[in-house]
Amino acid sequence: MKQISPEEVQNLVETNQEAAIIDVREPAEVAAGKIPGAVNIPLGLLEFRMNELDKAQEYIMVCRSGGRSSQATNFLENQGYNVINMDGGMMAWEGATE
Template identity: 65%
Template sequence: MKEITAKEVESFINKGKVLNIIDVREVDEVAEEKIAGAVNIPLGHIEFRMDKLDKTKEYIMVCRSGGRSGRATEFLESQGYDVINMQGGMLSWKGKVG
């Protein structure tokens, strides 16, 4: 499983790189704060909404601490998607939230 740090994600965003970020936390968790531009698909819905994802794009998976996003990363990877888990999740995030 590929991984990236929250600091690396923040750096890419600050440099203007367009990232495809999927936040797999529950709706109420994301309502409190999320990385600006992140799309919310709760972990339990990933299997049913993965057909909306483009296999030619790279996705960064995010959750609270990295566990749920790690499971989502492993699952999507097994389905042929290019995915990266953000280590430490939102607990490690120091950048802007939207």
């Protein structure tokens, strides 16, 4: 499983580079703040909504601490998607939130 640091993700966001970020936390958690531009698809719905994702695009998976996003990354990787897990999750995120 590929990993990316929160600092690397923050650099992508702040320099307006193409970064497709999927936040797999529950909506109540996301309401407290998410990475700007991130799309919320709760882990429990990922299997049913993965058809919304493009297998040609790379996605960065995010959760609170890195556990659920690791599960999401492994699941999507096994389905043929190009995904990277953000190590440490939102607990390690020091950038802006929306």
